[in-house]
Amino acid sequence: MMLSRVYPLSWNAMVLGAAVFAVSGCLGNVGDAEVDMGGMTTPGALSAGPAKMRRMTRLEYSNTIRDLLGDTTRPGNQLSADEPVAGFDANSSAPVTLPQLQQYAYTAETLAQKVPATQVAFLGCDVASGEDSCARKFISAFGKRAYRRPLDATDEKELFAMFDQERKQGGFESGIRLVVQYVLQSPFFLYRPETGMKDKNVLKLTGYEVASRLSYALWATMPDDELLTAADNKSLEGPVGVAAQMARMTASPRFSDGLASFYGQWLDLDALVGRGKNPALFPKYSDAVAKAAAEETLRFAENVVRGEGEGSLTTLLTAPYSYITAPLAPIYGVTAPKTAGAKVDMPTNQRSGLLTQVSFLALQAHENQTNPIGRGGFVRTRFMCRELPSPPPDVKITIPVPKAGLTTRQIFEAHRAAPACMSCHKLLEPVGFGFENYDAIGAYRTMDNKLPVDARGDMMGSDDIDGPFTGALELSKKLAESEQVRECMVRQWLRYTLGRQETEADVSSLQQIGASFRTSGGKIQSLIEALAVSPAFRYIGVQ
Amino acid sequence: MITPKFPCSRRSLLQGIGAGVALSPFVPMLEAHAQSQAPRRLVVIWTPNGVATSAASLDRWKPVGGEWDFNVGNPKDVLAPLMEVKDSLVVLDGVTNVLGAKIASHTIPPTLLTGFKLNQTGAKNTWTSTGPSIDQVIAKSLKDMGQTTRFPSLQMGVGAQGADGEHGLARSVVVFTGPGQPIQAENKPSVIFRQLFADFVPPSPTASPPMPGVKPTVDRRKKSVIDQVRGDLARLNSRVGKDDKIKIERHLVSLAELEHSLETGSSGGGVGAQPVKACAKPADPGAPLTDLRPTMTAQMDLLTMALACDQTRIVTLQFLNSFSSMRMPFLSSAGNQSDHHGLSHGGAPSLGIIEAQNWMSGQVAALIKKLKAIPEGSGTMLDNTAVMLISEFGNGHEHDSSYLPVVLAGGSAQWKTGRVLRLNKLPHQNVLLSLAQFMRLNVSTAGDPNYCTGPVPGLV
DSSP, X not given: OGGGSOOSSTHHHHTGGGOOOSSTTOOOOOSSOOOOOTTTSOTTOOOOOOOOOEEOOHHHHHHHHXXXXXXXXXXXXXXXXXXXXXXXXXXXXXXOOHHHHHHHHHHHHHHHHHSOTTOHHHHSSOGGGOHHHHHHHHHHHHHHHHHTSOOOHHHHHHHHHHHHHHHHHHHHHHHHHHHHHHHTTSHHHHEEOOOOEEETTEEEOOHHHHHHHHHHHHTSSOOOHHHHHXXXXXXXXXXXXXXXXXXXXXXXXTHHHHHHHHHHHHTTGGGTTTOOOOTTTOTTOOHHHHHHHHHHHHHHHHHHHTTGGGGBHHHHHHOSEEEOOGGGHHHHTSOOOSSTTOEEEOOTTTOOSGGGSHHHHHHTBOSSSBOHHHHHHHIIIIISOOOOOOOOTTOOOOOXXXXXXXXXXXXXXXXXXXXXXXXXXXXXXXXXXXXXXXOTTSOBOSEETTEEOOOEEEEOSOSSOOEEEEHHHHHHHHXXXXXXXXXXXHXXXXXXXXXXXXXXXXXXXXXXXXXXHHHTTSBHHHHHHHHHHSHHHHEEEOO | OOOOSOSSOHHHHHHHHOTTOOOOTTHHHHHHHHHHHXXXXXXXXXXXXXXXXXXXXXXXXXXXXXXXXXXXXSTTSTTGGGGGGGGXXXXXXXXXXXXXXXXXXXXXXXXXXXXSOEEOOSSTTOOEESSOOHHHHHHHHHHHTTOOOSSSOEEEEEXXXXXXXXXXXXXXXXXXXXXXXXXXXXXXXXXXXXXXXXXXXXXXXXXXXXXXXXXOOOOHHHHHHHHHHHHHHHHHHTTSOHHHHHHHHHHHHHHHHHHHHHHTGGGSSOTTOOOOTTOOOOOOOOSOOOSHHHHHXXXXXHHHHHHHTTSOSEEEEEESOTTOOOBOTTSOSGGGSSBHHHHHTSOSSOHHHHHHHHHHHHHHHHHHHHHHXXXXXXXXXXXXXXEEEEOSOSBGGGTBOSSEEEEEEEOTTTSOOSEEEXXXXXXXXXXXXXXXXXXXXXXXXXXXXXXXXXXOTTOO
C-alpha cells in the first residue's frame, strides 16, 4: 500500500502517528489511518488542529502556586498522577474526580490560611486606604494572574460579593482569604480554556492564551507580568511579538524547567528512578546512579539546547562528551569532574550523545540483561515517530532467560525466530542489537557472557536510513543525518507543547517548522521558535 | 432480568439463628427480613502481575480437592494464608478475561473491572477504558436508588504508582466512572483519614437520629466556594467545545459528591446510613508511611472503619500496579530478589511472585477476619460484604489473562461460601454481574454485553 511510495519529505506518511509499517507482515494500523495530504490544503488558508481544555499538571500546579503565592512546598506532588496524551502529560481528556476535588480543596484551604492577607505587599494596597477599594484592587490583580487573563465584569462582581459576604461574618482578612481559597479551586485557574477569536475558518488565540501556551511550554508555569503585559498590548497576537517573548524566555534561567519537562517526558526519565538492577550482577548500580543518570541527561540536553555544539540535534545525538556527577564516573570509566555536573570527555569511541547515556541504556534493559527489543522500540517510537502494533493475540510473550554459553543477542535472536514474531520484530532487535556494547546498566563492554559482543545492526522500514550499521555510534550518526528523525523532533515538540497528537490540520505548520529547523542546521531553539510562531501554536481548528 | 434467587442463603440463616435451635417456620421469614435491612457492601482488591497459575503442572494458585473440601496443594502456595478463612471463600477456578487475552500485555488492567475493551488510541500506549468499572456502575445505581452514603465509593492504594513510564495511565488504573474517565487510588493513609474521618463524630448510641431532611451545617466558606465553582463551570461551559463539555459535566458530578460529603460530614454516614455498633473514629495514621506493610495495615483498618461507619459501601484497593517497579524487601527469600514485575518473570515456577502473592493473600485474610469480627444484625459485617481478590493475569510471566485468578469472600447473606467452583472459561463479566446482583442491582448483564452470559453459576 502506501509503503512502497517514496516520500523524501515524508509528512504524508508520518502524519497521524505514522500508523504505517514499511515491512510486509507488520502492517498493523495503530490509531488512525494514513491520510494522503495531496490537495487537501487550500493554499494560503490557515489550518490548525483542535484544542482541548487542559488541566494543570502536577508540575505546573506546583510551579504556578510558587509563582502566584510564593509558596515553595510543591503541593502538586500530593495530586493524583497526570494523564498522558501522545506521550506527554496533558490532562486534556480525563475529567476530575471526587478525590481530586478533595485534594484541590484541601490545598486551597491550607494555602489560603498561609497568605499574608493584610499586608500591603500581598494586597497591592493599604487596607487603611479603604477596605472596598483595596479588596477590589486585590481581586482584580490577583485574579488576573491566577486566571492568566483580565477578569471580566462577572468575575469581578462575583468575587467581590464573595469577599463582602465573608467580611460580614469574619472580617476583612477572612474575606480576602476566602477569595484566595476560591480562586485556587476555580475552573478558570485549574483549567486552561482556549476560546480564541473567530478568524475565518479557524479561531485565533487571544494574546493571553498565547501567553499561557508560551509560559507552560517553556517555563512549565504561569505567565509572568511581562508576558501578561505583552498580552495587554496585543503584541502576542502577531508573530513578531511572540518571537520577541520567545527570545526573552529561552534566555531565562526558567527555560530549564521547560526543557526538563520536555526531555524528562520524551525520554521517560521518571521511570528510571526506582527501577533497580540485580545487585549480584550489577553491584555498581543503585538508586543514586539512576538519579544521577536522569539528571545527567537533563543537564546534557539543557547545555546543548542552550548553545553547546551549535545547539543542534546532531550534537544531542553525537556529542563525545557529557556532564556528569560522581556516581556515574565508574560506569563511564572516567574520572569524576571536580565540579559536579561539569563537562567530561568520554572514553574514545565509546559514547555519542543521548542514546549512549546510562539513562536510556539502563531504562531499556532488564534487571539481569540488556533489552534489544526495548532499545530498538524506543529508537523507533521516540526518535523516528513510528508507533508499533501490539503483538498478535495468539502469541505468548515471555522475556528470554539468560543462558550460559550464549550472548544476549543469541538468546534474543532465537526467541524472535517464529515467523509470527519476525515480521514486526525485525524492526526492533536489529536496531537494538546495535547497543550490545552496553550492558544492562549502560557500562561499555566488549564481552557478553564470556563471548565477544556482536553489535552489528540493521535498520529497516525507515524513510531514509535503511541499511546495516555497526554499533551505537554509527547508528547515532545515521539518526542525526536522517530527515525522518528531524521531522520526528518537530512532532515531539508539538505534542509536548499542545498536549495532543498532531492531525492533518497541522501538516502545514509541521512543514513550516521543519523547514526552519533544517535551515538552521538542526538547532533545537530554532525549532521551538518556529513552533511558537506557527499556526498550530497560535490558532485552533474549529470543532 | 435476573434477580437474586436467594436473598438469604442457607448458611447465613444458620449462622443467624445459631446452632441447635430448631427451625420454626416463622424464623426464616423474620431472619430474611432482618438481613434484607442490612446494607450490602463491596470490597474489590487488585493485586497485579499474576499469580503463577497456568494449565501446567507448575500451578501454585489453584486449590486441590472437592467443591466443599478443598485445600492448597502446597503450604507455600499463593492462597495458603486464606485457608484460615476457608469457610468464607468461594474460589473461582476457571474464569477468563476474553478481552485481555487478546491483548496480552501490561496495558490490560482497564478491562479488569470494566469488562469493556480497551481504548487503544493514543501514542505511547496510553490506553484507557471504553466503559465504567463495575464498582462505579454500582455506586451510581445505589445513588439513583436513594441509598446514599457520605462517599459514593473509595479508591485506596498501597504502592499504586499511578501513571508512570511508557504505559502511562493504562496499566495503573482499574476504576473508571466512564469511558476514559479513571479514578486513581490514594496511597496515603493520612489522606484517606483526612478525607473520611478528620471531622467525623461517631454516632452516639443514645442520641436520636438526625431528622429526615435536616442537613448539618456546612462550613460557610466551603459552601460558598462550591456554589461559585458551580456558577463558573456553567459560564465556562457556554464557551467550550463538546469534548470539554463532557469534562465540565463530570466536574459538576464530582462537585456534587464533594458537597454531599460535606453536608453529611460530621454526622455519620449520611441519609439512610446504618453504621454498625463497632463504628469508631480510627486513629490518625499520621505522616506518610514508606514501608508497604504498615501502609497496608493502615489502609485495611481505614477500609474496615469506612464500611463499619457506613461512610461508603464500595471500596477498591489497588496493590502496586501492573509492571510495578516496587520491591518487597521484607520478604524472606525469592520474593526480595527483584521488583514485583521482575518477580513475575522469574522463570517457572516463579517462586518470587508466589511468595509476594502469598503475602498479599495474608493481608486479605486479615481483612476478612476483621470484617468477620464485627457483629451486624444477627451475624457479622462479613455476611453483608462481598470481597473480591483478583489479578489481571493468571500466569504473569506470559502476560496470560485467559485464566483469571478470582477469589470471592464473605457475602454469605447471598452466597454459599466455603467452596471452590470449578468453571470452564467463565467470562469475567459474569463475575462482575454477580457482584452487581449481590449489591441488589436489578441487572442481568455487566460489562460488554457481548461477553456476559449470566451470573456465576451456583454461587447463590
